[in-house]
Amino acid sequence: MRLIDAIYENQLLSRWAALLPRPASAIGSIHEADAEFVPLDKARWLAVKVDTVAEEIAAGLYTDPATAGRIAAISVLSDLAAVGAEPIGLLLSVVLPRGDVEAVQSRVAVGVRAACEAAGIGVLGGDTSVGPALAITVVGFGLVPAGQALRRVGLRAGHAVFVAGGVGLGGALAAARMLGVHGFTEDDYAPPMRIAAGRALRGVASAAMDTSDGLIATLDQLARINGVGIRVEAALSGLLHPKVEALRTATRLPAFAFVASCHGEFELVFAVPPDRLDQLDGVRAALGAEPLRIGTAYAGEGLCIGDSPIDGARIRNLLDDVGGNPLAYVTALIGMSPP
Numbered sequence: 001m002r003l004i005d006a007i008y009e010n011q012l013l014s015r016w017a018a019l020l021p022r023p024a025s026a027i028g029s030i031h032e033a034d035a036e037f038v039p040l041d042k043a044r045w046l047a048v049k050v051d052t053v054a055e056e057i058a059a060g061l062y063t064d065p066a067t068a069g070r071i072a073a074i075s076v077l078s079d080l081a082a083v084g085a086e087p088i089g090l091l092l093s094v095v096l097p098r099g100d101v102e103a104v105q106s107r108v109a110v111g112v113r114a115a116c117e118a119a120g121i122g123v124l125g126g127d128t129s130v131g132p133a134l135a136i137t138v139v140g141f142g143l144v145p146a147g148q149a150l151r152r153v154g155l156r157a158g159h160a161v162f163v164a165g166g167v168g169l170g171g172a173l174a175a176a177r178m179l180g181v182h183g184f185t186e187d188d189y190a191p192p193m194r195i196a197a198g199r200a201l202r203g204v205a206s207a208a209m210d211t212s213d214g215l216i217a218t219l220d221q222l223a224r225i226n227g228v229g230i231r232v233e234a235a236l237s238g239l240l241h242p243k244v245e246a247l248r249t250a251t252r253l254p255a256f257a258f259v260a261s262c263h264g265e266f267e268l269v270f271a272v273p274p275d276r277l278d279q280l281d282g283v284r285a286a287l288g289a290e291p292l293r294i295g296t297a298y299a300g301e302g303l304c305i306g307d308s309p310i311d312g313a314r315i316r317n318l319l320d321d322v323g324g325n326p327l328a329y330v331t332a333l334i335g336m337s338p339p
Contacts, residue, residue, distance in 0.1 A: 003224040003301065004031055006313040008320050031225055033151040034082035034210055035142070045149060047085035047142040051075040051212075054135040059326060061177050061263060065104045067186045068136055069111030074191055075212060076140030077119050078266035081198035082210040084150040085142030087119050092126035093137040104134060112138075119193055150201055150208040155226040155271045157299040159206050162291040164194045164268040164283075166241030167215045168248075171261030175253065178326045184247050194268040200282035201270055208270040213316070215239070215259040218269050219294070220303050220312030232305045233295035241265070256305070256337040257330070260315050271297065308338035 004010045010031065017030045027037035027045065035049040053062070053072040062068040073090060080087045092112060096104050105128075116122055124141075155161075169189050176184040194210075201208060207226065211218045223230045236255035237245060244258050270291075272280065283291055303310045314321075315336065322328040 003227070006224070007221075008317050028151065032153050033149065034079040034208075035085065035140075037083075037144070037149055039146065040143075043146055045144050045146050047080055047083050047144050047149065048139065049076045049079040050137065050139045051079070052135060052137040054133070056263070057134050059177075061173060062186065064186055065107035065134060066111035067189065068134060069108035070115050071111070071189075071191075072136040072138045073112045073115035074193055074266055076138045077115060077193045077195065078191070078210045078212065078268075080140050080142040081193055081195045082150060082208050082268055083142075083144060084148060084198045084202045084208075085144040086199065087121050087140060087142045087195065089121050089124040089141055090116065091139040092123050093128070093139075094126070095129050095131040095133070095135040097134050098130055098132065101130060108134075108136060115193070119195060145202070148202045150198060150205055150270070152207055152209050152222060152225050155207040155222055155228055155297050156273070157228050157297050159271040159273050159297045160277060161219070161222075161230055161269065161271050161294045161297060163211070163215065163239065163294055164197050164270070164287055164291050165192060165289070166239065166244065166292070167211055167265055167267050168240040168244035168255075168258035168261075169265035170214060170263035171258035172241075172244045172247050174261050174263045174330065175247070175251070175257070178330045181247065181251055181253075183250055184243065188243050189265075191266040193266070194286075196286035197268055197283050200286045204272060204276050204279045204283070205270040206273050208268060211264040211267045211269060214261050214264040215267075215269070216303070216310065216312065217262060217264070217316050220310075220316060222269070222271070223297070223301070223303055223312070226297075227301070228297045229300040229302045229304065230297050231295045232303070234293060236305065239292055239294065254334060254337040257334045260333055260336070262316070262319055269294070305338050310338065311336075
């Protein structure tokens, strides 16, 4: 686990695993999938995921509680999609801020409802309390056929690496907030949920993970956990969402800053062995488009953009290294752009 634990967040997760018991019935190990699995019977696994939106609110990325609610729900639904699960419902736990309880509650509900309706599910229940600041925790449940779940492990040298759609939406919103860049709003930050694509990738993809922490972090994590290297062969600008590419062109910021931002967009990254590349028709149908080929895994370690090596650990630990200072983080990230 040496490569995995070079990342500060991974260290904390590994420490939780050491401090807490894990059920004997749980499938797989820590870091190995975007959700956790428990067998229900011989035919089905229950997929479970939890996520909290609080730091993003405190940092000023989300000023509308509807955005916070929508993204909190999307974050877990995206993780369920990344394991090929069919979502069945959510639990919602919200700390509402004192002094504006009902107004904030209504806006959070607008965002959560939008995500639920898009996924065709509902909220099963949850918990509500009042405190000093808004915080939203969502637990998601899904079902996946036994033994067919997508996981992060399984990527091998020679496998092609794809992303289901354009990336950089998270970085674009961060640029708008932290640098005062105009032309991108919270309404533009509308990550899709790749539930149908995740189902279509069962038996096709060798590994999958969503870009909740950005594209570079996702590729770096997949490379580390599988003990391979990944070379990005596509032009970074060609991987950007059209709205992000328009913003990049207008601001002349490097494409790298948008894909390396730790504020991601929940797109689906997946790998396919060479002998299964002709089995992507179901994915194309689910997306209504061709997935974007990022590059190829190779024997070795690390992450390269073309021939330029990328220090994934430095990028992923950067926010902690600058003490959480948003402007220092963005400035340093832009400075890391490869030639």
